[in-house]
Amino acid sequence: MRKIIIAGHGNFAEGMRSSLELIMGRQEQVLTLCTYLKPENVEEKVDALMKQMSKEDEVVILTDLFGGSVNNYFLRYMQNPHTYLIAGVNLLLLIELVCRKDDDLEQVIETALQHVQSSIVYCNRYQSEEALSEF
Numbered sequence: 669m670r671k672i673i674i675a676g677h678g679n680f681a682e683g684m685r686s687s688l689e690l691i692m693g694r695q696e697q698v699l700t701l702c703t704y705l706k707p708e709n710v711e712e713k714v715d716a717l718m719k720q721m722s723k724e725d726e727v728v729i730l731t732d733l734f735g736g737s738v739n740n741y742f743l744r745y746m747q748n749p750h751t752y753l754i755a756g757v758n759l760l761l762l763i764e765l766v767c768r769k770d771d772d773l774e775q776v777i778e779t780a781l782q783h784v785q786s787s788i789v790y791c792n793r794y795q796s797e798e799a800l801s802e803f
Contacts, residue, residue: 671725672765675701676732688762703738714741726750726773730757760784
């Protein structure tokens with residue numbers, strides 16, 4: 669089974685899931701990990717969550733910040749089979765990963781990352797309606 673974990677500082681992960689479910693409906697395969705809301709051992713929370721995954725699961729871990737502590741705690745799990753770690757998640761990436769369930773996961777990730785990168789736009793550069801119509 670394919671599972672997606674959203675993890676981040678504060679309530680970031682729950683906010684991402686809430687937005688996803690507003691658009692896509694309930695997503696049972698999407699799990700969240702909110703951290704630093706109170707004094708806690710984040711590494712233990714990460715380990716407990718990862719112990720819930722079976723060896724057969726395809727697990728995509730999406731974190732808020734590359735190099736942040738939450739992302740760093742998941743680095744140890746990249747060697748697990750069928751486990752993928754992506755930092756800098758946004759809503760479009762999450763939607764793409766949820767929508768493409770039956771495709772090869774590595775290809776899904778590569779394609780989704782290309783789409784996401786091209787969707788980040790500094791809108792002030794486009795002053796005319798003609799320029800905006802390109803999108």
